[in-house]
Amino acid sequence: MRIPIRAVTPETESAEIIGWVHEVRDLGGLAFFLIRDRTGIIQVTIPKKKVPAEILDTVRSVSRESVVRVQGKVKAIEKAPGGREIVPEKLEIISIAESPLPLDVAEKVPAEMDTRIDSRFLDVRKPRVRAIFFIRSAVTCAATAFLSSRGCINIATPKIVAAATEGGTELFPIAYFEKEAFMNQSPQLYKQMMMAAGFEAVFDLGPIFRAEEHNTVRHLNEATSLDVEVSFADHNDVMELLEDLIVYVYDYVAMNCAEQLAELGVDLAVPAKPFPRIPYTEAIEIANRTIEEKLAFGDDLSPAGERAIGDVIGQHYFIVDWPTDIRPYYAMPYPERPEFCKAFDLMHPRMELSSGAQRIHDHDALVERIRAKGLSPESFEFYLKAFRYGMPPHAGWGLGIERLVMTMLGLANIREAVLFPRDRHRLTP
Numbered sequence: 001m002r003i004p005i006r007a008v009t010p011e012t013e014s015a016e017i018i019g020w021v022h023e024v025r026d027l028g029g030l031a032f033f034l035i036r037d038r039t040g041i042i043q044v045t046i047p048k049k050k051v052p053a054e055i056l057d058t059v060r061s062v063s064r065e066s067v068v069r070v071q072g073k074v075k076a077i078e079k080a081p082g083g084r085e086i087v088p089e090k091l092e093i094i095s096i097a098e099s100p101l102p103l104d105v106a107e108k109v110p111a112e113m114d115t116r117i118d119s120r121f122l123d124v125r126k127p128r129v130r131a132i133f134f135i136r137s138a139v140t141c142a143a144t145a146f147l148s149s150r151g152c153i154n155i156a157t158p159k160i161v162a163a164a165t166e167g168g169t170e171l172f173p174i175a176y177f178e179k180e181a182f183m184n185q186s187p188q189l190y191k192q193m194m195m196a197a198g199f200e201a202v203f204d205l206g207p208i209f210r211a212e213e214h215n216t217v218r219h220l221n222e223a224t225s226l227d228v229e230v231s232f233a234d235h236n237d238v239m240e241l242l243e244d245l246i247v248y249v250y251d252y253v254a255m256n257c258a259e260q261l262a263e264l265g266v267d268l269a270v271p272a273k274p275f276p277r278i279p280y281t282e283a284i285e286i287a288n289r290t291i292e293e294k295l296a297f298g299d300d301l302s303p304a305g306e307r308a309i310g311d312v313i314g315q316h317y318f319i320v321d322w323p324t325d326i327r328p329y330y331a332m333p334y335p336e337r338p339e340f341c342k343a344f345d346l347m348h349p350r351m352e353l354s355s356g357a358q359r360i361h362d363h364d365a366l367v368e369r370i371r372a373k374g375l376s377p378e379s380f381e382f383y384l385k386a387f388r389y390g391m392p393p394h395a396g397w398g399l400g401i402e403r404l405v406m407t408m409l410g411l412a413n414i415r416e417a418v419l420f421p422r423d424r425h426r427l428t429p
């Protein structure tokens, strides 16, 4: 019976393993294979004079990245990976790999991002790349377990919709029978409707679609968002929830992914709570001390601005108290100074991770804000209706999973954090 490669120790007597041929070395009288599965790598040593003829035939015909089954005696040997090797009694090719390979899984020859994505299934065989997705899985599992423990209900919202969440041009239209339809930019309106449904606290982990035309290292056209909405909560309550979640997830990864972090050379520091809260006006001033293209009140933060503030703060932080005009219509203005609203962004020193706010829960105030943004309340009727029959006060946020993983692991490009990136130029694989 097959056992995982990791389970083969120097004390094991005999073992059967199945894996990919990571490397082949032929030294005349001796041949070595390295065999890899997701748990590790083991050396297979073939003393040519001492093994059956059919094993020699197999050794001659096998190619790198073929899947092979090896059964044999295990020997302790100091110089081999894991301090052991297998000398085969049986060696069988289960699935032969064509040569040459589109890319080198052993990473002796580096490959461009495009080449890597074109053969993503091979790229992900690299232990370093697999480690990223192992950690991404730990991140989403930890985040959803954390939210469940805080009483949030996991909901699924539609990804095909009739109206834009915020208007604007970042929408992908699709063919939907005889109707006009779009891929959803955000679960925003739907998670808010579930506040009117009395769910009180919800989360949705799913794709968001943004028709951003520009290729950047931190935007995808299909990204993953963890969206949260909580009733009877204000912006401060959900900022605390978000900061607790970030710390929980970092802690979880530090405790459960030590091997993967080591594979990636990441020394993970768990961020300290509370994260600094910096008012928007102050954030702009900090940025303007060093950046060339100065920001004016009412500007969104430029990437240079984000980096300048990140350099000064040096850890996760919130930007709070944004000008109402540059936030979506559903953000709640402060009653005593309505030009500012109860919106926030969670920032990593490198970039924005999340946006959130306390929302307007008063129907008429919401209609007024929709109009003020030049949008028509009629197209939001399905949403506005939920505000006319008892809508509790509520607040929430959306957190980009790829950006969370990217910043946690210090990845240079967001494409490293998604298996099959969708960008301006890529629709396959």
Ligand code: ATP
Pocket (backbone or CB within 6 Å): 210, 212, 218, 219, 220, 221, 222, 223, 224, 225, 352, 353, 354, 355, 398, 399, 400, 401, 402, 403
């Ligand atoms: P940015 O200004 O950085 O483009 P945004 O303010 O347009 O982001 P939001 O609408 O606030 O994004 O979405 C909430 C979160 O979802 C963002 O903070 C980010 O983490 C993630 N996100 C949004 N758009 C993208 C995208 N195109 N690619 C990857 N992640 C995204």
Ligand code: MN
Pocket (backbone or CB within 6 Å): 345, 352, 354, 355
């Ligand atoms: Mn945002």
